[in-house]
Amino acid sequence: MPASAAVEAPVYPPIQLYIDGAWTDGSGSRREPVYDPATGEVVGEVPVAEAADLDAALAAADRGWRAWRDTGVEARSAILARAADLLRERAGQIGPVMTLESGKPLREATGEVQRAAFQLDWNIEEGRRAYGRIIPTGPDEMLSVVHQGVGPVAAFTAWNFPIGGPMRKIAAALAAGCSIVIKASEEVPATAVALVRAFHDAGLPAGVLNLVFGVPAEISTHLIASPITRFVAFTGSIPVGKHLAGLAAQRMLPTIMELGGHAPVIVCPDVDPAAAARSCVRGKFVNAGQVCTSPSRFFVHEDIHDAFTDAFVTAAEQLVVGNGLDAGVQMGPLSSQRRRQAVAGLVADATNLGARVATGGTALAGPGWFYAPTVLTDVPAQARVLREEPFGPIAPILRYADLDEALAQANSLPYGLAAYCFTHRADLAARLTRELEAGILSVNHVGGSVPQAPSGGFKESGHGREGGYEGLADYLETKRISHKLAI
Structure with missing residues (x-):
C-alpha cells in the first residue's frame, strides 16, 4: 500500500568527531557522503578519522578511564541519569534526523530513542549492583572477590539501529566504570552525534566517551592493536566479526561479538x-x-x-x-x-x-x-x-x-x-x-x-551477551583478594 508524498525533511546537522570532550572536524580532509535512503540524495558528509585522531581518542580514553573508575558510583550514576533524561527530552528532535539518514519510519525512530534511554537506565542500576562477595575463611584472613571495569573499550556498531546499537555498548561500558572509543556507522552519523551530545551536555568528564567515524578496516586495526584498548565490542556481520576477533586474539583481548542471524x-x-x-x-x-x-x-x-x-x-x-x-x-x-x-x-x-x-x-x-x-x-x-x-x-x-x-x-x-x-x-x-x-x-x-534480559547468539552468531546482568558482566574484570589481617 503506497504512502502519501514525503513531508519536508528536517535540517541535517553538521557531523564532527568527539574526542577528549571536544567536537572536532578531525586532522584530515577526507569526507564521505551521507544519503537519505528515501530519495537517494546526499544530505551531508561525515569526516574520516585519521591515525592522529585515533591516537588522540585512545590517549583521551586512557585518561578518562582512570578518572571515571575513581569516580564514586553515585556521581557516575547521576551524570548518566541526566544523559538519559536529555535523550527523552530530545526524542522528538532526534527521531526525524534518524529517519532522514536511516529511512526507518518516524514512529520506529522516536521509539528507538526512548528505548535507548531505558537501556541507559537499566545499566545505571546494574552498575550500582556490581556486587562482589566475602568468602568465609580463617579468623586472620579476609578473602573477597571484587568486580572492576575492564578498562578502555573499542566498540564498533552497525547502521540498522543508529542509537540503540551504540547505546547498548556505551551504557554497559560507562556503568561498569570503563571509558570507550566508539566507531559508529558512517551511514547514520547524525544520530550517533546526538547521542554523544546528550552525554556531553550531562557533564560526562572529558575522555570517557569518544566518537569516531571513518574507514572501518583502518579504525578497527588501529584501535585493537593499541595497548590502551582492553576490550572489544562489535555488532555486525559474521565475516567482519571473525576478522576483528582474530585481531583481538593477537592481544588476548576479551570480546563481545553480536553477529548475523537467519x-x-x-x-x-x-x-x-x-x-x-x-x-x-x-x-x-x-x-x-x-x-x-x-x-x-x-x-x-x-x-x-x-x-x-x-x-x-x-x-x-x-x-x-x-x-x-x-x-x-x-x-x-x-x-x-x-x-x-x-x-x-x-x-x-x-x-x-x-x-x-x-x-x-x-x-x-x-x-x-x-x-x-x-x-x-x-x-x-x-x-x-x-x-x-x-x-x-x-x-x-x-x-x-x-x-x-x-x-x-x-x-x-x-x-x-x-x-x-x-x-x-x-x-x-x-x-x-x-x-x-x-x-x-x-x-x-x-x-x-x-535491556533487562541478555541478547546474543549461539554458533557463528557470536559470543557474549548484551543486556541483563550478563551484559554488564562482560565489561567487568573479576579480582580475588586474599588479605591477611596480621603479618
Missing part, C-alpha cells in the same frame, strides 16, 4: 494460522527486515500452511510503504542501493530455481531505495535466501509435515542468534525451546530485545 520460525498446527501470520508480519518488516534477529525462514505445518500464507500475504500487502517522515508509514526504504541490489539478487536466485512470488518481488518505482514486502513460496532448498541472511523484506514460507524435519532444517545453518515458534501445546513448547539452537527464543510472538 532466524527460523516454526508454526505448529494447533495455532490460529491467521493470528500467527499477522504476528509474524509485524516482526518481519520492522526496519524493512534489516534486523539481525528478524524472522527470515518460516516453517509452517502442512495442515495450516495455505491459510497462514494467505493471511501473511494479505497483511504484507496492507503495509504502508513510503518515506518514514510521513504519517502512517509502516515500512521505509532499504538503507542503500547496495542493500536493495542484494535483496533483489536473492529474490531472482530463488525464482530462477522455481520459487513462486506470492506478493512483492520488485523494487518500487520512484526515487529512493524501496523494495516491496515480498513473500516467497515453494522455495527450493538450494536457494540462497534459505542459506544467506537476507537482511531485507523477504519472507520465504516453507511447508513441513514432521516436527523433526522442521527442527533439523531450522538448526541446519551455522547461525544461532534468534528463533521463534508458535504453539499452545505445552509439550511442543517445551521441546522447541529445548532444541532450537538460538540465544534468543520467542514463543507465540515475534519480540525484540529488551
Whole structure:
C-alpha cells in the first residue's frame, strides 16, 4: 500500500568527531557522503578519522578511564541519569534526523530513542549492583572477590539501529566504570552525534566517551592493536566479526561479538494460522527486515500452511510503504542501493530455481531505495535466501509435515542468534525451546530485545551477551583478594 508524498525533511546537522570532550572536524580532509535512503540524495558528509585522531581518542580514553573508575558510583550514576533524561527530552528532535539518514519510519525512530534511554537506565542500576562477595575463611584472613571495569573499550556498531546499537555498548561500558572509543556507522552519523551530545551536555568528564567515524578496516586495526584498548565490542556481520576477533586474539583481548542471524520460525498446527501470520508480519518488516534477529525462514505445518500464507500475504500487502517522515508509514526504504541490489539478487536466485512470488518481488518505482514486502513460496532448498541472511523484506514460507524435519532444517545453518515458534501445546513448547539452537527464543510472538534480559547468539552468531546482568558482566574484570589481617 503506497504512502502519501514525503513531508519536508528536517535540517541535517553538521557531523564532527568527539574526542577528549571536544567536537572536532578531525586532522584530515577526507569526507564521505551521507544519503537519505528515501530519495537517494546526499544530505551531508561525515569526516574520516585519521591515525592522529585515533591516537588522540585512545590517549583521551586512557585518561578518562582512570578518572571515571575513581569516580564514586553515585556521581557516575547521576551524570548518566541526566544523559538519559536529555535523550527523552530530545526524542522528538532526534527521531526525524534518524529517519532522514536511516529511512526507518518516524514512529520506529522516536521509539528507538526512548528505548535507548531505558537501556541507559537499566545499566545505571546494574552498575550500582556490581556486587562482589566475602568468602568465609580463617579468623586472620579476609578473602573477597571484587568486580572492576575492564578498562578502555573499542566498540564498533552497525547502521540498522543508529542509537540503540551504540547505546547498548556505551551504557554497559560507562556503568561498569570503563571509558570507550566508539566507531559508529558512517551511514547514520547524525544520530550517533546526538547521542554523544546528550552525554556531553550531562557533564560526562572529558575522555570517557569518544566518537569516531571513518574507514572501518583502518579504525578497527588501529584501535585493537593499541595497548590502551582492553576490550572489544562489535555488532555486525559474521565475516567482519571473525576478522576483528582474530585481531583481538593477537592481544588476548576479551570480546563481545553480536553477529548475523537467519532466524527460523516454526508454526505448529494447533495455532490460529491467521493470528500467527499477522504476528509474524509485524516482526518481519520492522526496519524493512534489516534486523539481525528478524524472522527470515518460516516453517509452517502442512495442515495450516495455505491459510497462514494467505493471511501473511494479505497483511504484507496492507503495509504502508513510503518515506518514514510521513504519517502512517509502516515500512521505509532499504538503507542503500547496495542493500536493495542484494535483496533483489536473492529474490531472482530463488525464482530462477522455481520459487513462486506470492506478493512483492520488485523494487518500487520512484526515487529512493524501496523494495516491496515480498513473500516467497515453494522455495527450493538450494536457494540462497534459505542459506544467506537476507537482511531485507523477504519472507520465504516453507511447508513441513514432521516436527523433526522442521527442527533439523531450522538448526541446519551455522547461525544461532534468534528463533521463534508458535504453539499452545505445552509439550511442543517445551521441546522447541529445548532444541532450537538460538540465544534468543520467542514463543507465540515475534519480540525484540529488551535491556533487562541478555541478547546474543549461539554458533557463528557470536559470543557474549548484551543486556541483563550478563551484559554488564562482560565489561567487568573479576579480582580475588586474599588479605591477611596480621603479618
